[in-house]
Amino acid sequence: MKRLEIKTLQKIYPNGVKAIDNISLEISNGMFGLLGPNGAGKSSLMKTIAGLQKPTSGTIHFNGVDIVKEPAFVKKSLGFLPQDFGVYPKVSAYNLLEHLAILKGVGNPRERKSQIINLLEKVNLLAVKNKEVYTFSGGMKQRFGVAQALLGNPQLIIVDEPTAGLDPEERNRFNMLLSSISEDVIVMLSTHLVEDVFNLCSKLAIIQQGTIRAIGKPSEMIASLKGKVWTKAIDHSELQAYRSNYKVISQHLVERVLHISVYANVQPSGFFPVTPTLELAYFQYLQ
Ligand SMILES: Nc1ncnc2c1ncn2[C@@H]1O[C@H](COP(=O)(O)OP(=O)(O)OP(=O)(O)O)[C@@H](O)[C@H]1O
Ligand SMILES: [Mg+2]
Known part of the structure; x- marks a missing residue:
């Protein structure tokens, strides 16, 4: 060893x-x-x-x-x-x-x-x-x-x-x-x-x-996000407001539509649950 x-x-x-x-x-x-x-x-x-x-x-x-x-x-x-x-x-x-x-x-x-x-x-x-x-x-x-x-x-x-x-x-x-x-x-x-x-x-x-x-371990980091990441498609103009109200850990475009993922213990209204990934964990740990 x-x-x-x-x-x-x-x-x-x-x-x-x-x-x-x-x-x-x-x-x-x-x-x-x-x-x-x-x-x-x-x-x-x-x-x-x-x-x-x-x-x-x-x-x-x-x-x-x-x-x-x-x-x-x-x-x-x-x-x-x-x-x-x-x-x-x-x-x-x-x-x-x-x-x-x-x-x-x-x-x-x-x-x-x-x-x-x-x-x-x-x-x-x-x-x-x-x-x-x-x-x-x-x-x-x-x-x-x-x-x-x-x-x-x-x-x-x-x-x-x-x-x-x-x-x-x-x-x-x-x-x-x-x-x-x-x-x-x-x-x-x-x-x-x-x-x-x-x-x-x-x-x-x-x-x-x-x-x-x-x-x-990657699996532990991913598991730590279970039930805590939520996503929503939003308008670009709303991003700032979401940033002030939520812990936005990632944002990306899907066919030019902006999707954000937020970290929260309880599902915020209008958001959908996300299956955690190592990438989301990475963003969550970065400050
Ligand atoms: N020889 C050096 N003298 C002064 N500052 C340095 C030197 N080498 C690196 N740095 C600084 O130290 C910090 C860390 O740099 P480093 O190259 O270790 O980062 P890195 O994680 O390898 O980045 P990258 O992914 O871009 O390779 C940076 O702020 C960099 O500017
Ligand atoms: Mg380097």
Whole structure:
């Protein structure tokens, strides 16, 4: 059983932005979702866990080891797929993985080769192993990103918004891949796509302004809304009035007609009950 323990973590950037504001989290095997809007602090948290930056205060332990104090441990046991991989050098997928594997400490050449071939096969890029990564499509680059994150058999894998910009088919393929690797390791996935978290994660945290707003299983979050969400089609001009009188948690257009969903313990007159979804729970927890 793997265990990541984060205690009262803070990250304040030199310009004064408090990107992580007193976060505590405990994560074990399986896929953990970090769901939050732009600027919530997801990447800041992940980069801090990955050892790319030091926290301002607080602690991070992995299987009992203080990974802030022991960066070598992180390097050995952690795989990271950053949100922005930056520019790829003009080398082939195979050679880039070879280079990264050496950096990661996979020293034995035979072991390195078999690992790289296995990973390329797993992410379905074996046929293009001699092509340069910068010529890959977005989806192929993301799958390559997973392959490099898996070098050295890491016990903790962090993937930061990996499906952003992928088409539905490629996103599906990518999610299946993530799901297949998460059985005996911890995979931490950040996204603003509620559906990805719902499909993949056994547990999630909703994060906003550097703070955890809610934590639990998707099913628990959905259940907490049972009998408490109501919907109504309204005129655009009425929105402000409804906003002042009700807790409007979502608004969306259905064939150009505005529908609002409100949170209330008792059915408001003129409203219909809504079957709760994780998306509604997400909106409800955001402030
Ligand atoms: N290096 C930095 N220096 C200063 N401020 C930063 C830095 N990196 C991030 N921030 C700020 O910290 C806050 C959190 O940013 P972060 O990138 O962690 O959010 P995010 O949840 O990953 O957002 P997104 O979904 O857009 O990727 C934002 O206000 C951002 O502007
Ligand atoms: Mg981010």
